[in-house]
Amino acid sequence: MENLLKTLQFRSGLIPAVVVDAQTGELLTLCYMDEEALRETLRTGQVHVFRRSQGRVMPKGGTSGHVQLVREIRLDCEGSSLALHVEQKVAACHKGYRTCYFRRYDPQSDSFEITCEMGFDPDEVYGGANG
Amino acid sequence: MENLLKTLQFRSGLIPAVVVDAQTGELLTLCYMDEEALRETLRTGQVHVFRRSQGRVMPKGGTSGHVQLVREIRLDCEGSSLALHVEQKVAACHKGYRTCYFRRYDPQSDSFEITCEMGFDPDEVYGGANG
Numbered sequence: 001m002e003n004l005l006k007t008l009q010f011r012s013g014l015i016p017a018v019v020v021d022a023q024t025g026e027l028l029t030l031c032y033m034d035e036e037a038l039r040e041t042l043r044t045g046q047v048h049v050f051r052r053s054q055g056r057v058m059p060k061g062g063t064s065g066h067v068q069l070v071r072e073i074r075l076d077c078e079g080s081s082l083a084l085h086v087e088q089k090v091a092a093c094h095k096g097y098r099t100c101y102f103r104r105y106d107p108q109s110d111s112f113e114i115t116c117e118m119g120f121d122p123d124e125v126y127g128g129a130n131g
Numbered sequence: 132m133e134n135l136l137k138t139l140q141f142r143s144g145l146i147p148a149v150v151v152d153a154q155t156g157e158l159l160t161l162c163y164m165d166e167e168a169l170r171e172t173l174r175t176g177q178v179h180v181f182r183r184s185q186g187r188v189m190p191k192g193g194t195s196g197h198v199q200l201v202r203e204i205r206l207d208c209e210g211s212s213l214a215l216h217v218e219q220k221v222a223a224c225h226k227g228y229r230t231c232y233f234r235r236y237d238p239q240s241d242s243f244e245i246t247c248e249m250g251f252d253p254d255e256v257y258g259g260a261n262g
Binding site: 001002003004007016018020024025026027029030042072073074075076077078080081083093094095097100101102103104105107110111112 | 132133134135138147149151155156157158160161173203204205206207208209211212214224225226228231232233234235236238241242243
């Protein structure tokens with residue numbers, strides 16, 4: 001993967017990766033990878049992320065089992081971001097929705113509306129601990 | 132839009148926005164907005180970005196005319212990124228492709244393959260100057 005690493009532009013050691021459903025193309029989430037997360041993703045075939053809030057590399061879905069199996073890796077024109085086409089188990093969002101973008105913003109009323117159905121109960125999966 | 136601004140988490144003054152085709156859901160590009168770019172996007176209905184390489188707010192497609200008309204604004208579970216559903220004029224990528232993610236990475240050969248067709252000739256649109 002040396003050619004890939006040479007082509008990518010990491011900023012402060014990280015590169016954003018847009019994750020989409022390999023079958024439907026639906027946008028699921030946006031995550032960040034450092035070089036180690038990218039290596040682990042390629043080695044295992046499962047998305048690994050650098051979780052900025054915890055400062056470490058983790059497999060996506062490590063707690064919930066809602067893993068993402070990589071079907072295709074794409075990169076943008078500048079090499080400044082990745083697009084991962086994945087097979088998503090159950091749901092991408094820790095709040096229970098298939099996609100993290102489950103809220104629509106209404107500029108008129110300056111308010112939000114949830115437009116997606118829950119895929120699972122977060123309390124059951126995470127035991128009411130952190131999301 | 133004060134409620135939106137309160138909900139969003141800007142990092143170093145910026146928030147990433149994933150741009151997808153409103154009709155097909157296809158991932159087009161990833162851009163960055165500061166508060167001013169977001170205000171201009173809402174005011175005009177056209178995507179405005181903070182171009183990090185130039186350090187200023189610009190309308191997307193300002194040179195090429197390949198503007199993005201906003202049809203829907205979504206935000207993720209943490210308020211740390213946006214998803215913009217847009218009507219894309221001609222093509223999103225300054226290299227002539229509909230999407231910026233026109234390259235697929237092949238881990239086996241550690242090489243890239245272009246999988247999309249050109250939507251326009253960049254030399255004609257940008258006059259061979261910058262992309």
